Amino acid sequence: MASPHQHVYVRIRSNSPLQVCLYWIIWTLYSLFLHPLSAYPGPKLWALTRLPWIWTSLRGDIAWTIRDFHEQYGPVIRIAPDELSYTTSTAGKKIYGQRSPEFVKSLDGRGIVPPSRMGVRGIVTAHQEKHAQLRRAILPAFSERALREQESFFQLYAGKLTAQLSRVCKSGPQDMVRWYSFTTFDIVSDLAFREAAGCLATGWQSWGYAQTLVWLQFTVYYGLYHWIAWIAPKYMLQARQKHIELRGEKIRRRLQLKEDRKDFMSYILDNKSEKLSNLELVIMASAFIVAGSRTSAAALSGMTFFLLRNPPVYRRLVDEIRSAFQKEEDITMVATGQLRYLGAVIEEGLRLYPPSPSSLPRFVPGKGEEIDGKWVPGGIAVGVHQLSAGSMEWNFHQAKSFIPGRWLDVSADSPFANDISTSVQPFSYGPRNCIGKSMAYAEMRLILAHIFWKFDLELVDKSDTWFTTQKTYLVWDKPPLMINIRERE
Template identity: 45%
Template sequence: MAVIPDIPANSGTKVFADIIFTLFGLGFILIPLYLIGLVVYNVYFHPLSQYPGPKFMAATRIPYMRMILSGRYPQKTKALHQQYGDVVRIAPDELSFTNGEAWKPIYGTRTGHSQKPKDYRFYAPTFGGNPSIIVSNDADHSRFRRLLSHAFSDSSLRGQEPIIKNYVDLLMQRLHENILDGKNAVDMVAWYNFTTFDIIGDLAFGESFDCLKNSEYHPWISILFSSLKYAAYTNVARRLPGSKYLVPLITPKKIVSRRNTHLALTEEKVKGRITKSNERPDFFGNILKHNNTEKGFSFPELITNGSTLIIAGSETTATLLSGVTYLLLRNPLVLAKLQDEIRSAFTKEEEITLESCNKLEYCLAVLTETLRMYPPVAVGLPRIVDAQGDMIAGNWVPGGTIVSVSQLSASHSPANFKDPEKFIPERHMDDPRFANDSKTAMQPFSFGPRNCIGRNLAYVEMRIILARMVFNFDMELDQPEQDWTDQECFVLWDKPKLMVRLKPRHTV
């Protein structure tokens, strides 16, 4: 009779434990080897390995993520271009360009190439995942743009001029009330934000936010910037495995809470606008006429687009006005020339209108130069190259590569502009000194089918407000030694206070 050896009761457990231990041991060895191999591949064998840039940025996307969260993305990208040239590898699969010839292949349309899709990881998720004019496929974008374009047409702008003028009148009134003959300083960032926020509230939702009326920020303004910071955190989280769970884990609760409040307030305003007349000369008038058709907006789409209009329609214009004020006061010869143009063109304030401001050539050049020096959207907006690859500014780029033109880098590149760090409006007035400037490199409102729909409105507001400021006041910086433009940026600039001493001009 055979003897069956005794098998310890825990032997199965021991075998299982040995297997787990072995797997962990292999993982402990293989995972580092895989990561090392990936880094070596990215740096030396990746299809983008021929492109210049820091090796540590080619190796892994971690430096890119840190750059985004630091709020110094545009400045650091600018420094990289100054070191490496007009095309820089800023991540294993991403290139940044500054050559003006890159705008069309990246953002435009051409025969044989479809419009390059956006890298949507760069943008914050929209309300309920519903599309907006910024975050949408081509069909939805075309529908949104078609319905919104009416509100930004020349005829609509003329109809909106009385609305805009009322708020600019109130801005001038409040500034005169809050200054003591130039002996106290006012924060012009706040006053410009009050004005543009009130205007966008009226034009989008049919009612002001009463910032100018109350001479204080609406609580909404204080939370707007959190939406932009939210985009920075989601940009990082969505590039990692398990992004669905990482977004709420890595994003500060305060930022998430403020963004949710912003969306709730937007929803409330949209509901209020729906009850008003569709004949108002505002953004939603034409949209609401088609609201119950297939061509119209759904209610969630009204919210996502309303949210976009509030931020894009107020913050960018206030940013540019703050920037032009600072740059003028740092460049007294430019300010004197602008003062001469405006104060000689008008004998009384009522003469300053949309039409008359269009004739101020130097004023336009000053604003254009400010857009170059201090672009409100300073970062590159990423697109993804077609599967078949593409030629971009003389460089072959393989399919799937993320590409962009860095606004700040392109506008400050010595390859594109003579004396790029100097504020010289004459470069936009055919001054022969700047005949070799690459004007195409500067696209502050972006390029192609998805360029900024609100460009004309922005110019109307900027021209009228700047002309009225220069006509009414002599200005000087309260703290001229500080570099006000040294700011963090989360797509838009996080602006500190701009304290300016205003002295009323005594006109006859």
């Protein structure tokens, strides 16, 4: 599945400079005029080599750069010699929804890396049959029944969050990125390991650096993964290794517990029809920690930013929440699920600020498939770029404006009647979509309701730079979001 020149440095290193130049001349002519993807628009240099993509990714600018390319070139563009980026709902359904033959995940350094741990693949990278087995094994943990039984976890930490904010808000502006991160990490740690992480209490968490992800991509793509210790920055690798060791220790302690309290792991261990090995459980818990905390914290941060940048929207949401609940104890998952404007705010936040802003590409299977009316050869990497899909005018009217009302019932003559809401899939689509989607929505509704019921919030910096200057490394590398907080009168 690798591109024809991916490992060219191995083939030509013993050749003369003339031969190298001749190779690149031939490759350039072929790539721009004869390659099966030569008709697709996009930056010419990116069509010749993967290096511009790698360099831009290492700098943290890949999501914004590809969004700019889509604005310049259109709904589908060529972003590498063997990769296409899409922004349409039809492409998303084809790439991520087709089951047979499946578009397999591109695990050669473009998406999630590394693909396995000690030779074992987790649910994120497993092949089709194994993925189905792993999904069946953990499905009970994400059922509606499980969510109801686990609500106390979410309520406990939402309460701790508001208590801490009440304590510290008088001391000055607070970084809500940190507070949301502490909260979501505490929740998933308690759910996964039955062991509180204590982030809200201590003001510290063991996250590694987001930049590590793109260094992993770089080394995997060029076959240098075993040399990563000599290539990637040491402090990033040390933070990543510390986080891996911490997760391993926690899962070992959790497996020794025999209490009856229901948590994420108890549903999996009670599922006798799909037994998982200890290593599979460790990998599964690791995926749950990342997906259940980092992404939720990012989404909550983005929604809070956009809300406070749009006072009429903020006031309407606050009015809805405070009218619905007479006291904070009335705020429940079921009750917040009935708040239509809160739901619209969340959808709009996910559209403009998807937790994973870039695409997670797949390989076209077999000899090829038709995508958006054009034949794409087998082996080509394809994906829907989430940040671009949500911010393009061909998908949404006033695409770059935060307008939650677009998600509510609209009449046929509404300016938003032609919005293609399915073009944005922040939880992916098809048989490999995020199994924790319902849990994530419930968590976000509950936390936002608690925050905006109890506090009045105001941005310290009212410019858009918090959003527009962010770096991305598969996920957002969020700078501090400083907010003035005061308890409601």
